[in-house]
Amino acid sequence: MNWIFYIREDFLAAQHTLRNGGTLLDWTSAFGTTLDEAAWFGLLFLFELETYVLETWNRALQWSFLAARGVCYLFLAHTVFAWAVAFVDLQNIEPEAGITSVCDFADRGVSFTRNAEYVLIDRDNCAGLSDGTAFYFVDNSAVTDTAGLKVERRSAWFDLQDAVTWLLVVLAIELGVWLQERNITGGPLMLVSHLGRAFYAVLLIDAAYWAWMGHWLWAWDQLLWIGGFWAIEHNMKEWRDEIDQKGQAGHTVPPA
Numbered sequence: 001m002n003w004i005f006y007i008r009e010d011f012l013a014a015q016h017t018l019r020n021g022g023t024l025l026d027w028t029s030a031f032g033t034t035l036d037e038a039a040w041f042g043l044l045f046l047f048e049l050e051t052y053v054l055e056t057w058n059r060a061l062q063w064s065f066l067a068a069r070g071v072c073y074l075f076l077a078h079t080v081f082a083w084a085v086a087f088v089d090l091q092n093i094e095p096e097a098g099i100t101s102v103c104d105f106a107d108r109g110v111s112f113t114r115n116a117e118y119v120l121i122d123r124d125n126c127a128g129l130s131d132g133t134a135f136y137f138v139d140n141s142a143v144t145d146t147a148g149l150k151v152e153r154r155s156a157w158f159d160l161q162d163a164v165t166w167l168l169v170v171l172a173i174e175l176g177v178w179l180q181e182r183n184i185t186g187g188p189l190m191l192v193s194h195l196g197r198a199f200y201a202v203l204l205i206d207a208a209y210w211a212w213m214g215h216w217l218w219a220w221d222q223l224l225w226i227g228g229f230w231a232i233e234h235n236m237k238e239w240r241d242e243i244d245q246k247g248q249a250g251h252t253v254p255p256a
Contacts, residue, residue, distance in 0.1 A: 005217055010034045016111035016118035017139035026140070029082040036163070039075035040225065042068060043170060047177075047232045076167060083160040090153045095134040102130045102145070110141055114148035115213060116155070155213070162206045162222075165199050169229060172196020176236050183247070185240045197233065200226055 014030040028035065046068055099105070102112055103126035111118045112129045119129060121143075132145030138152050176193035184190060203226055211219035 006033045006037055006221075007031075009217075013116070013118060016113070016120065017142050019109055019111070019141040022140055025082065025085070028078060029086065032079050032082045035075050036079040039072040039079075040166075042072040043076075044225075044228050044232070046072070047173065048235070076163070076170075080160070080163045080167065083156065083163050087153075087156040087160045090138065090149070090156050093136045093138065093149065095136055096143070099135050100133045102126050102132070102135060102143070105135070105143060110143055112148075113138060113142045113144050113152075115151050116215065118142060151213075158206055158209055162203065165202045165206070166225075169196055169199045169203070172199070173229070173232060173236070180236065180239055180243060183243050185243050185247075200230075 010031045010033055014027075018026060018030055022030070046065060049065075102121060103123070105112070105121045106123045106126045108121070111120050112126075113119075119125060121129065130145040130148075132147065134146050135143045136145075136149050137143050138149070144152060172193050173196065175189060175196075179185070179187075179190055179193065203222060207219045207222035207226075210216075210222065
């Protein structure tokens, strides 16, 4: 259900940010959250199958999982790249020359944005949008003022950091899966996999930030994803216990 809301949010925002068109990256970035969510759904489904449902594997199934994972990671890599580009662009942005009032953009097909909210600027609403004197194009057809730019930069950092943190979480799980498929339940590499759980604390901070900014859907969605991956972690633990039990049974000395 949240994914449907994200599609709607991305579509509505794109009507403001891409009104004058854009590059392929602009378009995929505009729908970056939608694509990102789809990739995470795919990965979560694959992890659930691999760590809980499937017990036997054949070569065709292994290659199918590998291909599906590759597609998911391609979309996730796109998210990190798109958010990184947005973050860097916002650091280097300059105010529009010759503009001293938001009303200078009225009826020019430009929207005013702050905290991911967009309003098309016209003569009737411009005076109430901002009393700033410096304005910045944060998208090719959306501007914000100095206060809004601070919010944009801070939120862009949280977006980028969150995307990277989630990748670190999933890579830690991937490492654990790789080890347990080889009946390895201990050692330094498994410890590294376990340390990946520390990243959940960062993700909870991100959820708190979005709630503080009034984006309750984003915060709630973050908590749902954390819960979903905790379920995967639980499956991993049960799998490790099974491996350890089989190992102990195999080393049991039969009675004389």
